[in-house]
Amino acid sequence: MPSKLCDYEILYLIGSGSYGKCLKVRRKSDSKILVWKDMDYGSMTEPEKQQLVSEVNLLRELKHKYIVRYHDRIIDRSKSRLYLIMEYCAGGDLASLITKCRKDRSFLDEETILKIFSQLLLALQACHGQRRRNGNQGKVLHRDLKPANVFLDENNDVKLGDFGLARVLHHDTSFAKTFVGTPYYMSPEQMNKVQYNDKSDIWSLGCLIYELCALVPPFTAPNQKLLAVKIKEGQFRRIPSKYSNDLQECIASMLNLTSTLRPSLEDIMGSLMLRKYVKEYS
Numbered sequence: 001m002p003s004k005l006c007d008y009e010i011l012y013l014i015g016s017g018s019y020g021k022c023l024k025v026r027r028k029s030d031s032k033i034l035v036w037k038d039m040d041y042g043s044m045t046e047p048e049k050q051q052l053v054s055e056v057n058l059l060r061e062l063k064h065k066y067i068v069r070y071h072d073r074i075i076d077r078s079k080s081r082l083y084l085i086m087e088y089c090a091g092g093d094l095a096s097l098i099t100k101c102r103k104d105r106s107f108l109d110e111e112t113i114l115k116i117f118s119q120l121l122l123a124l125q126a127c128h129g130q131r132r133r134n135g136n137q138g139k140v141l142h143r144d145l146k147p148a149n150v151f152l153d154e155n156n157d158v159k160l161g162d163f164g165l166a167r168v169l170h171h172d173t174s175f176a177k178t179f180v181g182t183p184y185y186m187s188p189e190q191m192n193k194v195q196y197n198d199k200s201d202i203w204s205l206g207c208l209i210y211e212l213c214a215l216v217p218p219f220t221a222p223n224q225k226l227l228a229v230k231i232k233e234g235q236f237r238r239i240p241s242k243y244s245n246d247l248q249e250c251i252a253s254m255l256n257l258t259s260t261l262r263p264s265l266e267d268i269m270g271s272l273m274l275r276k277y278v279k280e281y282s
C-alpha cells in the first residue's frame, strides 16, 4: 500500500535547504522517527520530471550502511510536491561539526578524520558501483558532496545523503546556477563545463577531507569569480602541521587539476594510510 502524508506526524522543521524543507516526522504505525524532504516539482519540464522519477528510483535501491536510507516517497499532485521519507541522522552534519571545531579552536584527531574518510570512500564506492538500469547514463555519481550532505549517526558513523538530486533539481549545471551558496568544492572541469565524472566526486571528496583538517575549504574567495580563479590556479596551504605528510599528500593527489591524474576510490582505499581503516569499517 502506498503511504500517505497522514501516515506521518510532523514533529518540527529541521531546516530549509536548496531543494526545499526538511522536517522531522514520526511514522504513526510504529513511532519510528524519520525525516521528510519536500520538493516542489511544479516548475519542472516533462523530461525533468521523468529524470526526477528515475533518480528517486535509484535512491531507493542504494542500500548501504554509510548511506542515508530512503524509505518512501509520496507525491501530492494537487500541490506538485514530492516528499522523500528518509532515515533520521541524530549526530548532525559535518558542516555543523566543522563550525563547532572552528569556534572552539580545536582540530579533529587524524584518527577521526581517517575514520570518516574511509567510511565516505565505502559509501561512494557503493554508489559508483551501482549502474543505472537503462545503461546509457553509466555510474551513479554523488554530484553534491559537501559537509552539509554528510551526516553522523548516533555511533558517529557516516551517513552520506542527497545523492544525484543535485543534477535534477538544479536545472542548469553552469557555475553560476549550480549552487545557491558559494561552490567551494566545484572541480575545475565542472567550472569549464566539461562533463561531470567520477573523478569530479574525487575532487569534492578531497575538498571535504581538507576542510575537516583545516576547518576552512582549500579554495576560498569573497565571490564566485575570484573563487574560480583560485580553483584554476590549484594552489592551497598545507593542512595544519599536526596532520601527517601522508594525509597531506593524499589530499593533494585528489586535488590534481587534471581529473585523469586523480586517484580512483580503489587507489585511495588501497593506500598504506587507509587500508586498515577501510578493512575495519567495511
Ligand code: ADP
Residues within 6 Å of the ligand: 014, 015, 016, 017, 018, 019, 020, 021, 022, 035, 037, 068, 086, 087, 088, 089, 090, 092, 093, 148, 149, 151, 161, 162
Ligand atoms: P542542503 O541543501 O543544505 O543539503 P537539506 O534539505 O538537505 O539542505 O537539509 C536541510 C537541513 O536538514 C540541514 O540542516 C540538514 O543537516 C538537515 N537534514 C537533512 N537531511 C537530514 C537527515 N536525514 N537527518 C537529519 N537531518 C537532516
Ligand code: MG
Residues within 6 Å of the ligand: 017, 148, 149, 161, 162
Ligand atoms: Mg542536503
